[in-house]
Amino acid sequence: MSERGGGGPFDGILARGGVAEQVSDVAWVRAMLDVESALAAARSRTGSIEPAAATAIALACHAEDLDIATLGLDAAATGNPVVPLDRALTAAIGDATVAGQVHRGATSQDVLDTAAMLVAHRALAPLLEDLVAAADAAAALADAHRGTLMAGRTLLQQALPITFGLKAAGWMTALDASAIRLDAIRTTRLAVQLGGATGTLASLGEEGIAVLGAFAQELGLAEPTLAWHADRTRVGELAGALGVAAGAIGKVARDVILLAQTEVGEVHEGTPGRGGSSTLPHKRNPIAAVSAVACAERAPGLVASLLASMVQEHERAAGSWHAEWRPFGDLLETVGSAAAWLRDCLGHLEVDAAKMRSNLDLTGGLLLAERITTALSPSLGRLGAHELVEAATRDVPAAGRSFRDALAARPEIAAHLDADEIDRLLDPAGYLGSADAFIERALGRRKKGPGSP
């Protein structure tokens, strides 16, 4: 048994994509070491230590050399893993003067919080890549299927016709919205932490703020106005944005699962070599969509944990800070995995336009009843039209007629609409409203880049 970060029996499903590696045990330790190294470099920049000392510290900061399991166990004595990490780091540096500079000015939480921000910064790269790629795939579907007719469904009942392009455009805008927000957080809200034991940077004397600025530059993270040891708005915002991304992904994936049902059959996942059932050869399980739903579904509980842990006492908290560590990495991992699955799913989606059309025709035109009513309203009044059309819909099952024939068979209707007109009105392609215009502007705005409404 050893550290987290790959290798478990569920990881192929629940830890897909590039995020898992960025939140692994090794990645956390590497981030902590990068922080210690950057702190020394920052102090070298401000002139408080020799460049050679910073270099020596940087050279000692190798995650590979550390026994992470021992470090984790030793964390129990002091309440966090930074203390034993620094002990190991100090021991690795021969020169006592240099060793004495390790971690100077910082408290353990400075290192761990900054490491968490680094972990998030690194994990969001593959996460956003997968999320945007999934949105790209949705955009391509929207573009390719502007004219692919299908039933729009509300409460899982067929309602009015749409195009698959419109549905895919809706997937795209939701995924894009969540990616835009995550990207903004990555750029502006992931900040270094440096305050010393109580946020004053007392042990750095006069140079505290200068070191803080240099430290942020070293790591490419934002510089906070103050130490945020007990102000967890950054963590909460990241959590919220990840929760929104999970919701957007889950929505798309569930749509795919529903469209792939045996009785619906409008889409299939086409990834080679996946989804077959060993004992049920006819099944084509939508594994990618199912896995995306599974990963996304974990998010709300993890977000709730992180938000609940925001209530942190005084200068540094008594438990709620430690409570963040696991959900922080888990949330990144599960949303990253969901994004990776959805990218796979949408990138290989097989669309059965003929099945979409035949499903749309299942109700024999009843979906267009509203349109017939509207066409009759000028002559018969809205209420009168409504009643007549509704009566015709009841004839369909009762008299075994098609809706077209049921309409034509009623003289009050036939007086106003001849058979050709009825056929025209029952053609779903003619009742799509602004579907195409919506797709057009959604794709157009996307090309202009993020930030468009």
Added chain:
Amino acid sequence: MSERGGGGPFDGILARGGVAEQVSDVAWVRAMLDVESALAAARSRTGSIEPAAATAIALACHAEDLDIATLGLDAAATGNPVVPLDRALTAAIGDATVAGQVHRGATSQDVLDTAAMLVAHRALAPLLEDLVAAADAAAALADAHRGTLMAGRTLLQQALPITFGLKAAGWMTALDASAIRLDAIRTTRLAVQLGGATGTLASLGEEGIAVLGAFAQELGLAEPTLAWHADRTRVGELAGALGVAAGAIGKVARDVILLAQTEVGEVHEGTPGRGGSSTLPHKRNPIAAVSAVACAERAPGLVASLLASMVQEHERAAGSWHAEWRPFGDLLETVGSAAAWLRDCLGHLEVDAAKMRSNLDLTGGLLLAERITTALSPSLGRLGAHELVEAATRDVPAAGRSFRDALAARPEIAAHLDADEIDRLLDPAGYLGSADAFIERALGRRKKGPGSP
């Protein structure tokens, strides 16, 4: 028994401030009517109905005339309250042609979603006012108490000295960060909803997008690229931001409660006429802070509900949409109530600087041991200095000495630090690092307005 929105036995505590009224039953119905009215106005602007018809519809849209309880009960037949609302509205309009224009083009969810956005827009006004006022109060405390020494506490143990100003500045930045985000959502992400049954605006023919634009302008909400019936990123983002605000408020309120403990006694809530105990006359309960914590604590679960409900099927969902209604209003209400309580709490906070100082002296200078070690390190080496100082700290309880005397009594220490120097080093006012500079730049950036890092 009648509708929600004030009047319950818990409302004085859990529904404080101006938000509760904006999320009441009446407010929801008023918002729905405003939406129907705006839709008619928008269609009048695009020329599809006569201005007089829009005016007649607007005149009929009076929440006061509706029996909300009946409307609510009737909602059970169709699954939402808009159908009976429109029935009532239609009945209230004499002219059948005009009545026939009510709700045209929209589906029930268009009305309810837009109403929800209106409700949020209106509720965020008092919420942000209270939140910013609480931040203002924190800023005033930060400014007034730059020099007020107190113990910084980590894990609820005294650690290093800080100033109360620095603590209040941290409160301020957390509250501001959450307010900035909520304000941005209010301005850019609260959008009208208009798509018709399946998002195509089919029944509006060619004019769909024009009506959508006019509709957004009528209501002062953003215009979405597409219908977002099943894309709940807007709801999720709002929920996340409210959850973050709750966390920021809860943190400040818990600090106040802890500082107000009988044994700590560093602050008291000074609101006249509140907090006394009828049977325990010595008690000064920090009611405002306690109530703020209570209200904030409900948020994470409500956020989780809203995020979980984002997974909505196809064009309009089968349950998850309805599941939003209560937590949407409840989350606004409880965060609004928390903000109102915190404003009250901080606005009347009595700070006992003398008690802060005497608590800081409780450990007889032990808090400054780090500083002594640092001062001795050049002469004795870091490790040697550390061991000597630690030994001196053990003398304090063992030998019944003050830390000052324990230090002076050790010749190895006295050789390097005379009594005056020890006194100087043990003065907490001299070991505040960048505390003042941090306060300065936090207040300075605040004056420049939101958006500063």
Added chain:
Amino acid sequence: MSERGGGGPFDGILARGGVAEQVSDVAWVRAMLDVESALAAARSRTGSIEPAAATAIALACHAEDLDIATLGLDAAATGNPVVPLDRALTAAIGDATVAGQVHRGATSQDVLDTAAMLVAHRALAPLLEDLVAAADAAAALADAHRGTLMAGRTLLQQALPITFGLKAAGWMTALDASAIRLDAIRTTRLAVQLGGATGTLASLGEEGIAVLGAFAQELGLAEPTLAWHADRTRVGELAGALGVAAGAIGKVARDVILLAQTEVGEVHEGTPGRGGSSTLPHKRNPIAAVSAVACAERAPGLVASLLASMVQEHERAAGSWHAEWRPFGDLLETVGSAAAWLRDCLGHLEVDAAKMRSNLDLTGGLLLAERITTALSPSLGRLGAHELVEAATRDVPAAGRSFRDALAARPEIAAHLDADEIDRLLDPAGYLGSADAFIERALGRRKKGPGSP
């Protein structure tokens, strides 16, 4: 605007059934008054006050006479509504000596906690009635449809045949399990609260425990070993059990929604006068199931809130107790509403056995491929059989054959299975395993009553 408890625009959907009335504002106040009355009666039983005084107090305890809204507002001054309630109660009693006995011995939390337990006790009655009635309806469906063949579905793909009876039996056992647990909590874990300010019952002198026992008897609630002001295991257990009931209900309701899809059409909700769409006459929306899902979906977040609030400080908490009030009632209400909807849904469910059968035949027998493999395995080896059958399944789409013909057309298969045997093996009615036996024992154990495994 006035108090909670009926009348809102969403209540027809989100507050269905008998629970809403039991958790209304009036119900809470009534419960508090019942508690004050019972406390006086208990003290009369132990001889510390005159029976006449207890009677006078009981007579004054009328919720109707109280202005709940004012009481709620006044709660803000002391942090809970019991103080103003007692003030009103005292004022309503002419005799000062008697008035002085009101609330004696108790702290506000004693009254409110005991009222909460009463509210839960009363609310669980209609909730359990609806839940058990829903299970009864599921049992009737299980019994009636033992032989109704349908496709079993996994990952929303058809897998192997089942009977609708087996599916309904699974619904029944889940609903029963959740009802059994709720009933056990109702009987054994809902307890009175009586401890005075810090749990010692100091102001009751020697008679504390005797009054506690009498108080529990008066109210028909359990007697706790100790005051549980800050031990919220009872609240947490109730919350957990309600969350489980919500999950069980949500599962059944979602199954109904899926079976009612336009393309599946195996069940319909048959409640008269509900589910029609005014503009889409062909739609039969499964309103009851959709509403049940909506109500159930709120539960996990509310449970999380109540569990998070269990961490209550010292003898009585600073916020987390107040944080319970809303989710406590909301959780009862939403699960009660879900149960009422499900009872309605299952009680009126129309089952289309023919559609179930035709859907089962959609894959032309492919669902039974496993059975063919098993039949061929003795002759051809498992692997050989598997490969042959899989090849035959691929012939179905490729060669446009039925599975039956595809099997018969392969000589290696025909050598071992003749046409009749193939027909027999492809008959889903012959491949139901223990379905009937499972139904039998589930119904049998149910008759024996709760507690069976």
Added chain:
Amino acid sequence: MSERGGGGPFDGILARGGVAEQVSDVAWVRAMLDVESALAAARSRTGSIEPAAATAIALACHAEDLDIATLGLDAAATGNPVVPLDRALTAAIGDATVAGQVHRGATSQDVLDTAAMLVAHRALAPLLEDLVAAADAAAALADAHRGTLMAGRTLLQQALPITFGLKAAGWMTALDASAIRLDAIRTTRLAVQLGGATGTLASLGEEGIAVLGAFAQELGLAEPTLAWHADRTRVGELAGALGVAAGAIGKVARDVILLAQTEVGEVHEGTPGRGGSSTLPHKRNPIAAVSAVACAERAPGLVASLLASMVQEHERAAGSWHAEWRPFGDLLETVGSAAAWLRDCLGHLEVDAAKMRSNLDLTGGLLLAERITTALSPSLGRLGAHELVEAATRDVPAAGRSFRDALAARPEIAAHLDADEIDRLLDPAGYLGSADAFIERALGRRKKGPGSP
């Protein structure tokens, strides 16, 4: 990098105690193999396979031989790790006939669900041991400190005197209640899963139910009435009970943290070699309590996830089942870790009775004001007595008097109470009500064993 289950940098804090090992990656795989082995043994018992075949399968079931990381990756192709596990298992068995019997009758979810129940059964053993040991420690404190006076605190303000024994008894009853429920679930609700693809056990022909019974006996788990693939009440009940345990643990741990505050100082954690701060030598961080709070705080979000995932479609779900895997293990681990920390904390708790007493005296007797009022009421009327006493309390800060002197200085009071009587009334030891009786019966009932109210 390799599998979960020990070794991470946070594990010393977040994965303490014996549970972590029972929910590790290896433990999951071992449990799956135990399930496959037990299934073969069960089929041997019912006579459908040779005992030798069952033995051969059992011999092949060695977790050590498997490459878990590869197995996890391969799970992505089929959506769960059982398929590659069975492939490996089959490959490990030389005899093709025997190999063909592996997994016969079961579907992947049968194996994984039963493995989850085994994992829970095994993990609950150390969890319950730690939880009961923590309750034992609380019981010992209750017994030892029946007479140790301290301030009872409400809203973190001193209220009335209690004994530390009473506080510890309240800790004990909360911990015991949560342990009793977890133990009941372990014994009666953790059941095997066996249903085949759709719950009919079709491929086992007539012997399905017999195999199910034998399978349950083999594993020492309960036998369910039906397959529960999509009835997750067992999982939900376990989750709820773990959430309650977390709440009970968190409450106790937070009390310890509050009592250990520098300014309160009534308890200290006495575990040797822990809690020191390298840079702040005076600090005695309550690491165990802090870590227990951290671990407990994760629970509500995880419970919410598991409850939300209960809504599983049809015979086997499309995502919500997979969504259970991580929170299932994580919840066991974090509650187990919390219990282990609390056991450590309470087992080494140092109680400073003198500090408790001096804190109780901080308000100079004001805590007993209620008692003075009660003593004066017969003579002066309740209202008159109340006003006089309140006036005296105001003299304390105003006139710089002790409360005793302030009382004696008022002639209206002195007329009824002489100095000795005032002293007697102000002695907190005399105003403990039923504290001792409560402790007595709590300890007494505990000795009689679980199940007492």
